[in-house]
Every structure is written in C-alpha cells, then in structure tokens.
Amino acid sequence: MNNSVSNTARLLGAGLRALLVLTVVTGVLYPLAVTGAAQALFRDQANGSRVEADGRVVGSSLIGQSYTLPPAPGRETPAPDPKWFQGRPADGLGENTLNTRYRLLLSGATNLAADNPELVERIRAAQTAVIEDNSVPGHTVERSDVPADAVTSSGSGLDPHISPAYAALQVPRVARNNGLPVEQVGKLVEKHTEGRTLGFLGEPRVNVLELNIALEELASRS
Amino acid sequence: MGPVTAGVLQALALIGALALAHIPLGNHMVRVYTSPRHLRIEKWIYRGIGADPDTEMRWPAYLRGVLAFSFAGVLFLYLLQRLQGVLPGSLGFDSVAPAQAFNTAASFVANTNWQSYYGEQTMGHVVQTAGLAVQNFVSAAVGMAVAVALVRGFARARTGELGNFWSDLVRGVTRVLVPLAVVGALILVACGVVQNFSGIHEVGQFTGGVQQWNGGAVASQEVIKELGTNGGGYFNANSAHPFENPTPFSNLFEIFLILLIPVALTRTFGLMVGSVRQGYAVLATMAALWIGFVALMMWTEFAHPGPAPQAAGGAMEGKELRFGIGGSSLFAVTTTLTSTGAVNSFHSSYTGFGGGITMLGMMLGEIAPGGVGSGLYGMLIMAVVAVFIAGLMVGRTPEYLGKKIGPREIKLAALYILITPALVLVFTSLSMALPTPPDSMLNPGAHGFSEILYAFTSAANNNGSAFAGLNADTDWFNTTTGLAMLLGRFLPMVLVLALAGSLAAQQPVPATAGTLRTEKPMFSGLLAGAVLIIVGLTYFPALALGPLAEGLA
Numbered sequence: 001m002n003n004s005v006s007n008t009a010r011l012l013g014a015g016l017r018a019l020l021v022l023t024v025v026t027g028v029l030y031p032l033a034v035t036g037a038a039q040a041l042f043r044d045q046a047n048g049s050r051v052e053a054d055g056r057v058v059g060s061s062l063i064g065q066s067y068t069l070p071p072a073p074g075r076e077t078p079a080p081d082p083k084w085f086q087g088r089p090a091d092g093l094g095e096n097t098l099n100t101r102y103r104l105l106l107s108g109a110t111n112l113a114a115d116n117p118e119l120v121e122r123i124r125a126a127q128t129a130v131i132e133d134n135s136v137p138g139h140t141v142e143r144s145d146v147p148a149d150a151v152t153s154s155g156s157g158l159d160p161h162i163s164p165a166y167a168a169l170q171v172p173r174v175a176r177n178n179g180l181p182v183e184q185v186g187k188l189v190e191k192h193t194e195g196r197t198l199g200f201l202g203e204p205r206v207n208v209l210e211l212n213i214a215l216e217e218l219a220s221r222s
Numbered sequence: 223m224g225p226v227t228a229g230v231l232q233a234l235a236l237i238g239a240l241a242l243a244h245i246p247l248g249n250h251m252v253r254v255y256t257s258p259r260h261l262r263i264e265k266w267i268y269r270g271i272g273a274d275p276d277t278e279m280r281w282p283a284y285l286r287g288v289l290a291f292s293f294a295g296v297l298f299l300y301l302l303q304r305l306q307g308v309l310p311g312s313l314g315f316d317s318v319a320p321a322q323a324f325n326t327a328a329s330f331v332a333n334t335n336w337q338s339y340y341g342e343q344t345m346g347h348v349v350q351t352a353g354l355a356v357q358n359f360v361s362a363a364v365g366m367a368v369a370v371a372l373v374r375g376f377a378r379a380r381t382g383e384l385g386n387f388w389s390d391l392v393r394g395v396t397r398v399l400v401p402l403a404v405v406g407a408l409i410l411v412a413c414g415v416v417q418n419f420s421g422i423h424e425v426g427q428f429t430g431g432v433q434q435w436n437g438g439a440v441a442s443q444e445v446i447k448e449l450g451t452n453g454g455g456y457f458n459a460n461s462a463h464p465f466e467n468p469t470p471f472s473n474l475f476e477i478f479l480i481l482l483i484p485v486a487l488t489r490t491f492g493l494m495v496g497s498v499r500q501g502y503a504v505l506a507t508m509a510a511l512w513i514g515f516v517a518l519m520m521w522t523e524f525a526h527p528g529p530a531p532q533a534a535g536g537a538m539e540g541k542e543l544r545f546g547i548g549g550s551s552l553f554a555v556t557t558t559l560t561s562t563g564a565v566n567s568f569h570s571s572y573t574g575f576g577g578g579i580t581m582l583g584m585m586l587g588e589i590a591p592g593g594v595g596s597g598l599y600g601m602l603i604m605a606v607v608a609v610f611i612a613g614l615m616v617g618r619t620p621e622y623l624g625k626k627i628g629p630r631e632i633k634l635a636a637l638y639i640l641i642t643p644a645l646v647l648v649f650t651s652l653s654m655a656l657p658t659p660p661d662s663m664l665n666p667g668a669h670g671f672s673e674i675l676y677a678f679t680s681a682a683n684n685n686g687s688a689f690a691g692l693n694a695d696t697d698w699f700n701t702t703t704g705l706a707m708l709l710g711r712f713l714p715m716v717l718v719l720a721l722a723g724s725l726a727a728q729q730p731v732p733a734t735a736g737t738l739r740t741e742k743p744m745f746s747g748l749l750a751g752a753v754l755i756i757v758g759l760t761y762f763p764a765l766a767l768g769p770l771a772e773g774l775a
Contacts, residue, residue: 011286011287011290012290012293012294013272014271014272014273014287014290014291014388015287015290015291015292015293015294015295016294016297016298017270017271017272018267018270018271018273018291018294018388018391018392019291019294019295019298019356019360020270020298021267021270021271022267022356022359022360022391022392022395023298023352023356025263025267025395025396025400026355026356026359026360026395026399026400026446027351027352027353027355027356028351028352030400030403030404030442031351031355031439031442031443033404034403034404034407034408034411034417034439034441034442035417035418035419035439035442037404037408038407038408038411038417038418038441039417039418041408041411041412042408042411042412045411045412045413045414045415045416046411046416046417046418046441047416047418047420047437048416048425048435048437048465049414049468050425053428056426057425057426058426058427058428059425059426059427059428059433060425060464062414062464062465062468063433063464063465064464065427065428065429065433066429067428067429068429081429084428084429088543092540092568094340094458096343097340097343098315098316098340098343098344099313099314099315099316099343099344101314102343102422102434103434104342104343104422104434104435104436105342105433105434105435106340106342106343106458107342107457107458107459107462107463108458108459109459109462109539109540109568109570109571109690110539110540110568110571111540111568111570111571111664111665111689111690111691112530112539112570112571112664112665112691113530113570113571113574113577113665113669113691113772114527114528114529114530114531114537114539114571114572114573114574114577114772115528115529115530115574115667115668115669115772115775116530116665116666116669117529119530119539119571120529120530120533123530123533123534123539124533127533144535146535147535147536148531148534148535148536148537148538149536149538149543151534152534152536152538152539152540152541153539153540154462154538154540154541154542154543155459155462155540155541155542155550155565155566155567155568156457156459156462156463156464156542157459158459158463158464159464159542159543159544160464161542161543161544162543163543196223196228196470197469197470197471198471199223200223200227200228200231200232200235201228201232201470201471201473201474201549202228202469202470202471202473202544202545202546202549203225203228203470203543203544203545203546203548203549205543205544209428212428213428
C-alpha cells in the first residue's frame with residue numbers, strides 16, 4: 001500500500017516536472033521567439049494593421065467599425081451616417097460583462113438558427129432599412145437588390161468588408177450626401193474592389209474603412 | 223468565376239498541398255519516433271523530468287505516464303486560472319470562477335478546447351500563453367504518442383513493449399510541433415494575425431471615438447491551435463476574428479494546418495508497419511469521407527434552404543465575407559471531421575442540414591482524418607472492427623496487419639466504440655430531462671435540442687466547437703461537459719493502449735491466400751461502410767430529433 005502511494009507520488013512528480021519544463025519551452029521561449037521575429041519582420045501586421053488618415057490612426061484595415069451619427073436623444077441605437085459607406089450588421093457583438101472597467105472591443109455572432117423567426121424578422125427589418133436609407137430621388141432600391149451580406153451579421157461581428165454589390169447599392173446615396181457625381185463615387189468603389197486572391201481564394205470584397213478614407217479625400221478635394 | 227467553382231478549386235488546392243506536404247512530414251515522423259538518438263535540448267528536458275527516455279514501457283506503464291502528465295496538466299491549468307487575479311501580466315483580469323476554471327482546464331488538457339468563457343475579456347496574457355497554448359502543444363503530443371504506441375503494437379512481435387512515453391511526448395513537441403509552429407506562426411503574422419504583448423490600449427476610429435484592443439501572442443497560439451487540432455480561440459469569435467484569420471489565404475492555410483499532421487500520420491503508420499499502402503488504404507477512407515462531407519456541405523450552404531437564408535438571399539449569417547460560403551464550408555467540415563473545433567463561421571446559423579453535417583462529422587468519432595493521433599488510432603480501431611465483420615462473413619479468424627483479432631482485441635475495440643456515444647446520449651438526455659439546463663438554449667424548437675446534443679457531441683468527441691447560442695457557462699454545463707471531455711479523451715486511450723499491448727505480445731501470423739487484403743481499395747470501402755453504419759445506427763434517433771427535424775421542416 002505504502003509502496004503504491006509512493007509510486008503514485010513519484011509518477012505525479014514526474015508528470016508535473018515534465019509539464020513545467022515543457023511550459024518553459026512552449027509557453028515562454030516559443031512565444032517570445034515568435035514575437036521577437038514577428039516584431040522585427042512584420043511590425044505593422046503584428047500590431048494590428050493600423051490605418052492612418054490625415055496623420056492620425058483611424059482603426060485597423062482588418063477590423064470593421066460603425067459609421068454613425070452622434071446618438072440622438074430618444075434613440076437607443078445611433079443612426080447610420082448617410083455620408084459614409086456602411087458595413088455589415090453586427091448583432092452578435094456583446095458588451096463587456098467581466099472586468100467591466102474596460103470597454104474592450106468584443107467579437108461574436110448572433111448564433112440564431114436558420115429557422116428562428118427572430119432572425120427572419122431581423123433580416124426583413126434590415127432589408128427595409130437598407131431600402132429606406134439608400135433610395136434617393138430618381139433611384140429606388142428594390143428588396144431583391146439587397147445582397148445577403150447587407151442584412152446578415154458576420155461571424156466575428158467585426159467583418160471589415162462588404163460585397164461589391166452592397167457597395168454599389170450605396171453609391172447613389174453616398175454621392176448625394178457628399179455632393180459628388182455618382183460616376184465618380186462608382187469609380188472609387190471599383191478601384192477599391194478586391195478580387196479573389198490568386199483568382200480563386202475567398203470572395204470579391206470592398207474594405208469599408210479604406211473606401212471611406214478615400215471618399216473623404218475625394219470629397220475634400222472637390 | 224462563380225463562388226461554387228471557387229469553393230471547389232479551394233478544396234482541390236487543399237488536397238494538392240496535402241498530397242505534397244504529407245510525404246516529407248510522414249517520413250520525418252517515422253524518424254522522430256524510431257531514432258535512438260536524443261537532441262541536446264531533449265537531454266536537458268529528460269534531466270528536468272528525471273526520466274530515462276530509453277526504458278521500454280509495457281502498456282500499463284505507458285498509460286500511467288499519460289495519465290500522470292495529463293492530471294498534472296489539469297491541476298496546473300486550474301490553479302493558473304484561479305490565481306490569474308494576482309498574477310502579473312494578466313491585464314488586471316480577475317481570477318476565473320471554479321466551475322469554469324475546471325471546465326477550461328479539462329477542456330484544454332483533453333485536446334477539446336470547448337470554451338464556456340469569452341476569450342478577450344476573461345483570459346490575460348499569462349493564462350493564454352503559458353497555460354492554454356502550452357496544452358495546445360502537449361495535449362497534441364500526447365495524442366500522437368498514443369497513436370504511435372498503437373502503431374508499434376501492430377509493428378512489433380512477441381514483446382509487450384510499446385516505447386517510452388516521455389520520449390514520445392518530448393519528441394512530438396521538439397521535433398514536430400514546435401518547428402512547424404514557428405514557421406506557421408510567421409506566415410500567419412505576415413497575413414495580419416497579431417503577435418505582441420501590449421496591454422489594453424486605445425486605437426482611434428474613423429468617425430471619432432476609440433476602440434479598446436487587447437493585444438496578445440495570437441499568431442503563436444493560432445498556429446498550434448490548428449496544427450494540434452485543438453481549436454481554442456484567443457478571441458471569442460475564434461478563427462472568424464480578423465486578428466486570428468485575416469485573409470482568404472490565411473483561411474486556407476489554417477485548414478491546411480488542421481489536416482497536415484493527421485494526414486501525414488497515415489504515411490508514418492504505413493511505413494512503421496512495413497507497408498506504406500496499408501497507410502494509404504486508411505487515408506483513402508478518410509479522404510473519401512472528407513470529400514463527401516465537403517460536397518454535401520457546399521451543396522446545402524450554396525442552396526441555402528430555411529426561412530432565414532431564403533429571406534436574406536444567401537446563407538451568410540455568421541459567415542465572414544472574405545471567406546464566403548466556400549471557404550466557410552471547407553473550414554466547418556474540416557474542423558468537425560478532426561477534433562479541432564476552431565470555427566471561422568458560426569455553425570448554429572448554418573442551414574439545418576449544414577448544422578447536422580457538422581454534428582455527424584463529430585459523431586463519426588472524428589476520424590476523417592481526425593485529431594492529431596486520435597484520428598489515426600480511432601480509424602485503426604474501426605479497421606479492427608471492419609476486419610472482424612469481414613471475418614464473420616467468411617467464417618475466418620479475423621486478422622489485421624498479421625495480428626489476430628481475438629476475443630480480447632475485439633472486446634477492447636467494441637468498448638472503445640461504445641464510450642463516446644454513451645457519454646453523448648446519457649448527458650444529453652439528462653440535460654433535457656432536468657428542469658433547468660434547457661433554460662440555456664438560445665433558439666426555440668428542434669434547434670434548441672440540437673444546441674445541447676451538439677454540446678455533448680463536441681465535448682465527448684473532444685472537438686470543442688459549439689452551437690454557440692447555448693449558454694454553457696452554468697455550473698451544470700461546466701461540470702458535465704468537463705467530465706464528458708475527460709472521460710471521452712482518457713477512457714478511449716486506456717483501451718487503445720491495452721489493445722496495443724496485447725497486439726505487441728502476439729506472434730504475427732503469416733499471410734495466406736485467405737487473408738483479407740487490407741491494403742486494397744475494397745478494404746477502404748468496407749472501412750467507410752463500417753464507420754457510417756455503426757455511427758448511423760447509434761446516433762440516428764438523436765439526429766432525427768434535432769438537425770433532421772429542422773432541415774426537413
């Protein structure tokens with residue numbers, strides 16, 4: 001009995017020592033080496049691919065943000081600013097519930113099922129809003145024109161991209177609100193449309209932040 | 223080019239890359255697990271452990287090593303989380319509550335990486351890097367070690383000896399996982415995955431105001447999360463988060479990393495048992511299942527049946543635009559046919575059938591190609607069952623790779639197959655029968671049941687993905703999924719090692735004209751049939767209540 005207890009203790013000791021030694025290798029040396037190499041070779045990417053405009057950091061090219069008007073009294077959610085291209089909905093983003101002294105950028109999806117009536121309702125409401133926001137005199141948006149990415153929340157809630165179709169749909173509204181010709185804004189969207197990597201990886205897309213930065217430049221020049 | 227063509231081309235590119243890469247890696251792993259020489263760093267590690275890497279172990283000793291090491295892992299990771307509040311370098315985050323700390327410790331040690339916590343607001347740098355990421359390495363190395371021990375059971379004769387656990391564990395880390403991870407991490411950083419030790423800091427926004435980011439050693443953790451088929455995300459959104467998976471290329475690269483070692487291990491197996499074609503026969507079954515699942519998934523997701531995808535005009539809820547439906551379907555199938563559980567899109571919002579396909583993938587036991595190590599030993603157990611069934615049909619004593627499958631061997635294999643379904647179905651029914659656990663469901667109807675079935679399927683199979691609407695951070699789910707993960711990981715390992723021991727002790731029987739040729743395509747077909755029929759019969763009633771009911775409604 002005593003013997004088996006001491007054997008077990010010896011074995012657990014070996015297990016613990018193995019864990020500690022391997023923690024030093026894979027939990028200390030490895031991440032430090034990778035961080036060192038990453039900071040030396042790919043400094044921008046390793047620190048979040050920040051984007052600057054007018055000499056100040058305006059976010060990351062990888063992280064979607066909202067382009068809204070200042071919150072109006074009596075409204076729970078701030079309204080989208082019609083001057084700017086809008087990204088995808090982000091209904092799955094939560095609020096800090098832990099360590100609440102921070103207001104960290106969180107990520108998340110809605111996780112609503114394909115047959116959940118609540119999701120169907122949200123999609124319908126989002127379509128109605130997209131139609132309302134983007135129909136300008138002389139240009140009416142139809143429900144069938146609204147692409148899927150405009151009315152669905154992404155997996156992270158931080159999707160930085162929209163489809164070329166959703167960007168094109170917003171062009172008349174954005175042109176009107178910036179006092180720019182529609183063709184010029186349309187060209188800008190085309191210029192910022194990225195095709196599939198190597199022709200077959202991923203989907204064609206438009207980076208909303210980069211597009212809005214270019215739009216601001218264009219508007220300030222004209 | 224349409225999105226369907228692009229999706230198919232991505233699948234083909236993946237197959238091509240794996241066809242090239244698995245050969246050198248498979249050959250390398252043979253040397254890793256058979257070479258008598260130790261590297262200098264390994265000698266230091268053995269001295270630190272106080273173990274002699276050259277002693278041969280019989281299966282009980284090998285198992286005791288696995289269990290002692292894993293128990294130490296659970297204990298250490300639990301304490302690290304419980305002490306987070308007082309540890310420096312933790313961003314000032316609080317300690318993790320006991321039930322959740324147990325769940326997370328069990329989860330990462332069991333190679334599951336089920337997460338009932340919110341990554342970016344719960345775990346600081348120390349727990350992520352020195353706790354969670356460490357288990358991503360070592361739990362993968364344990365899986366590979368057990369698989370190699372089983373392969374030795376087939377390869378060796380008239381000995382009970384299966385190798386040395388400490389040596390297999392350490393070499394898996396130093397010669398396979400770390401070198402691949404360093405290269406992979408830098409490729410991911412180049413794509414845009416972050417890698418720093420910044421504290422919480424503010425970054426300006428376009429329309430004014432600021433975002434608060436927590437930096438972190440994300441790339442170094444992301445790479446081993448995929449390579450070791452672990453799946454625990456640094457951030458809540460896992461590989462859907464742009465800082466974990468920024469581009470379509472990084473997406474395909476991460477899928478490649480998930481499949482790399484499990485595929486290469488089939489070659490290692492073939493070479494170690496003296497016939498590389500035996501390895502490829504097993505790989506053929508894995509590949510056929512994977513391709514079939516990818517085809518089904520792409521079909522249902524592109525066709526997007528169901529009220530919400532129909533209303534939206536596409537199944538894009540929970541999916542990132544840069545990956546699209548093709549890149550998301552590939553990831554979803556790969557993560558659930560291996561024991562990974564990382565997600566680049568949220569399975570709960572997939573079409574009804576799409577969600578069912580992810581569940582069925584896990585239910586198959588994650589063997590196509592499965593987790594690192596666990597995929598190979600899971601498939602070899604199925605091979606034992608398949609030759610047994612074939613033996614019954616022709617009335618011969620079944621044998622596999624020259625080893626007789628007698629009563630003891632088939633009992634161990636049958637028990638192995640029973641453990642996971644028992645855990646899944648018992649815990650699911652308990653959760654449905656008790657009054658409070660169903661309160662955790664987010665969605666109504668059949669999908670709510672699917673959330674709970676998914677949770678225990680994922681936990682007991684050591685996957686870790688979720689129908690994430692389920693609020694799993696309750697004492698009930700933290701405790702029961704924690705138990706399901708530990709039992710679903712270590713009970714099968716006991717049986718695998720016992721089987722390995724009894725195989726290694728046998729004298730091989732010479733092949734005759736009546737021997738089933740297990741290196742032929744017919745055997746690959748028999749194996750695929752055995753997998754589908756055995757699993758289909760076990761889980762069909764539960765699937766009918768959940769995803770099938772949803773998909774057919």
